[in-house]
Amino acid sequence: MIVTILGNNSALPAYGRHPTAQAVEVNGEIVLIDCGESTQVQMQKYGIKWRKLNHILISHLHGDHYFGLPGLLNSMSLQGRTQSLHLYAPAPLMPILDMIMQVADSELAYPLHFHPMPEGDATLEDNPEFSIICFPVVHRIACHGFVITQKNSGRKLVLDKCYEYKIPPTFFNDLKQGKDYIAADGSMIPNIAVTEDGAPAKRYAYCADTLYSESYLPFIKNVDLLYHESTYLHENADKAILRFHSTTVQAAQMAKLANAGQLLIGHFSSRYKELDAFAAEAGAIFPGVHVTVEGTAYEI
Ligand SMILES: [Zn+2]
Numbered sequence: 533m534i535v536t537i538l539g540n541n542s543a544l545p546a547y548g549r550h551p552t553a554q555a556v557e558v559n560g561e562i563v564l565i566d567c568g569e570s571t572q573v574q575m576q577k578y579g580i581k582w583r584k585l586n587h588i589l590i591s592h593l594h595g596d597h598y599f600g601l602p603g604l605l606n607s608m609s610l611q612g613r614t615q616s617l618h619l620y621a622p623a624p625l626m627p628i629l630d631m632i633m634q635v636a637d638s639e640l641a642y643p644l645h646f647h648p649m650p651e652g653d654a655t656l657e658d659n660p661e662f663s664i665i666c667f668p669v670v671h672r673i674a675c676h677g678f679v680i681t682q683k684n685s686g687r688k689l690v691l692d693k694c695y696e697y698k699i700p701p702t703f704f705n706d707l708k709q710g711k712d713y714i715a716a717d718g719s720m721i722p723n724i725a726v727t728e729d730g731a732p733a734k735r736y737a738y739c740a741d742t743l744y745s746e747s748y749l750p751f752i753k754n755v756d757l758l759y760h761e762s763t764y765l766h767e768n769a770d771k772a773i774l775r776f777h778s779t780t781v782q783a784a785q786m787a788k789l790a791n792a793g794q795l796l797i798g799h800f801s802s803r804y805k806e807l808d809a810f811a812a813e814a815g816a817i818f819p820g821v822h823v824t825v826e827g828t829a830y831e832i
């Protein structure tokens with residue numbers, strides 16, 4: 533599971549930093565979280581292939597989280613996309629996209645399945661490779677965070693034992709699913725005799741944009757990697773409250789309370805040119821912090 537940061541700034545692009553977008557690669561597929569302006573350019577720049585992209589999640593309808601979407605949808609159509617795309621976003625986005633296509637007298641060349649976000653928490657996607665849940669965070673308008681869970685590849689084969697019991701390789705996939713093997717003479721080899729527990733599932737949580745609130749803590753407990761917005765340094769905590777955002781110290785406290793493995797921070801205000809102080813402030817509370825850098829891939 534790999535998280536590539538395509539945009540790490542807040543509303544205004546500044547100092548070479550772009551509005552929010554992240555590409556999460558999970559078992560070979562890309563899930564795009566938010567789609568700020570110039571996301572498609574960033575995808576090209578950092579080698580994120582739209583052919584692997586089947587799911588897009590939009591946290592909320594502030595422009596810095598979706599102004600890049602019409603362009604990306606249109607470009608994929610021009611480039612000959614035919615495979616379906618699933619878009620999970622607040623309901624008012626659908627008529628906006630419809631209007632854009634209508635006034636251009638255009639149609640997408642591929643099926644776009646629009647899934648309006650629920651009010652509360654829900655499972656958005658659950659397939660053999662990964663699952664996605666959403667949960668409400670606390671922002672000036674309705675906004676959701678997400679947890680993506682990578683499913684493991686099932687039971688792990690103990691090859692020596694498989695050969696010892698003469699299990700044909702054509703049955704190995706069934707073993708990974710936990711099935712017992714029945715030999716030609718009718719004898720049964722129990723699954724547990726030839727497999728062991730697979731690697732634990734990995735989880736990535738995304739929290740933006742949000743005021744610091746423990747209301748969403750239960751959803752992000754014990755994740756391997758947490759992204760939490762940190763628009764401001766802590767000296768601007770009053771501004772964070774006023775604008776429904778968080779500070780370095782609050783993001784780090786949330787990672788600590790959640791018992792997260794690592795923390796990514798981003799959504800930096802355009803008032804800051806240098807970000808060194810972000811690392812120092814958050815790192816003093818939660819040492820496993822990374823101040824996100826665009827184009828960097830964080831592996832879980
Ligand atoms: Zn924002």
Ligand SMILES: [Zn+2]
Pocket residue numbers: 592594671741
């Ligand atoms: Zn916002």
